[in-house]
Amino acid sequence: MGLTFIEGFDRLGSNTHMLPKWDAVDIGGGSFPTGRFGGKGIDLDAGRTIDCPTEDPGTTNKIIVGFAIKVTSWPTTSANLLFFKDATVNMLALVMNHDGTLHLDNGGGGPPGILQTTHKVYIDTWTYVEVKVLFKVSTTGTADISIDGRTPEGATGLDTIISGSECDNIRFLNGPGADTLYDDLYVGDTSGSFDFLGDSQITALVPNADNSVQHTPLTGTTNFSMVDEATPDGDTSHNQSATAGHRDTFDFSSGFGVAAADTVHGMGINFACKEIDGSSPDCRSVTLSGASNSIGATKTMTTSYTYEFELETQDPDAGPGAWDNVSIDAAKFGYENL
Numbered sequence: 001m002g003l004t005f006i007e008g009f010d011r012l013g014s015n016t017h018m019l020p021k022w023d024a025v026d027i028g029g030g031s032f033p034t035g036r037f038g039g040k041g042i043d044l045d046a047g048r049t050i051d052c053p054t055e056d057p058g059t060t061n062k063i064i065v066g067f068a069i070k071v072t073s074w075p076t077t078s079a080n081l082l083f084f085k086d087a088t089v090n091m092l093a094l095v096m097n098h099d100g101t102l103h104l105d106n107g108g109g110g111p112p113g114i115l116q117t118t119h120k121v122y123i124d125t126w127t128y129v130e131v132k133v134l135f136k137v138s139t140t141g142t143a144d145i146s147i148d149g150r151t152p153e154g155a156t157g158l159d160t161i162i163s164g165s166e167c168d169n170i171r172f173l174n175g176p177g178a179d180t181l182y183d184d185l186y187v188g189d190t191s192g193s194f195d196f197l198g199d200s201q202i203t204a205l206v207p208n209a210d211n212s213v214q215h216t217p218l219t220g221t222t223n224f225s226m227v228d229e230a231t232p233d234g235d236t237s238h239n240q241s242a243t244a245g246h247r248d249t250f251d252f253s254s255g256f257g258v259a260a261a262d263t264v265h266g267m268g269i270n271f272a273c274k275e276i277d278g279s280s281p282d283c284r285s286v287t288l289s290g291a292s293n294s295i296g297a298t299k300t301m302t303t304s305y306t307y308e309f310e311l312e313t314q315d316p317d318a319g320p321g322a323w324d325n326v327s328i329d330a331a332k333f334g335y336e337n338l
Helices: 325-330
Strands: 001-008 025-026 051-054 063-071 078-086 091-097 101-105 115-120 127-134 140-147 152-159 169-172 183-189 209-212 247-251 265-274 282-289 292-295 306-310 331-335
Touching: 001 051, 001 306, 025 078, 051 183, 063 169, 091 127, 101 127, 115 140, 115 152, 115 292, 140 292, 247 282, 265 282, 265 331, 282 306
Parallel strands: none
Antiparallel strands: 001 183, 025 051, 051 169, 063 127, 063 183, 078 091, 078 169, 091 101, 101 115, 127 140, 140 152, 209 247, 247 331, 265 306, 282 292, 282 331
């Protein structure tokens, strides 16, 4: 599977904008303050959590999660940053210690746990953390932690499962307390050659021109202007069609800012949809690249908006193969009715 999930929190305005992309969201009065690169991050209230899916890599492939974090203080003793979970069961915890170092806890208590870092998360500074775990019992698991791209600190011969069997989601918590911020998050597994990506940036753009459109805009004559708001605005602006097969694709006019030396690991297509005529229609994402296209998984619409997500890790016009700065700037993205 490789890369399976990305989130930059840009363009989000409430917890409803995160579902069903995320497995579960409980942000309370949490907010989306300024993130690392002028976009947004997420700030969780005390006791609040967000759960992202992992695509069930089983006990053969290792789960990898990377994220940026910024804290205003270290915990007095320790604080959980995230849980690797099997449904509702906590399998393993990533914990911040009183000095900003991290450890993995499999239920045996505080540091050093089963893996203790010497590198640390600093106060009032964005830090990029990556964790890789092979979930196994009976001292056959492995784990590695890399902080800000440094050589991973790892261990083998570990019991990496408190309980449960296979990790199917990762729960983020508010860690050491108020104003713990997260940003630029990715999840994957080590199938194929996928491994730590290093410090990563996830950028969100909205369309700035129509490519080929068939839906009817609520107002005006351009469809892109109905879906280019800073945060989703529901029925205030939208495109609609009752015809199966109608498709809108949009231009982003080289707005991604990807340089030739940059590596593009994936494109995430986020779109909101709902049905209005009681016919329970479906929809899906569309990616156009050169003479090729990629069609996303079918999403079933309901009478309320759902905020859908499709991850395209390959350029369909490259064999498929890796995206690059030229193909990503020329690609068109959109949606269609079924």
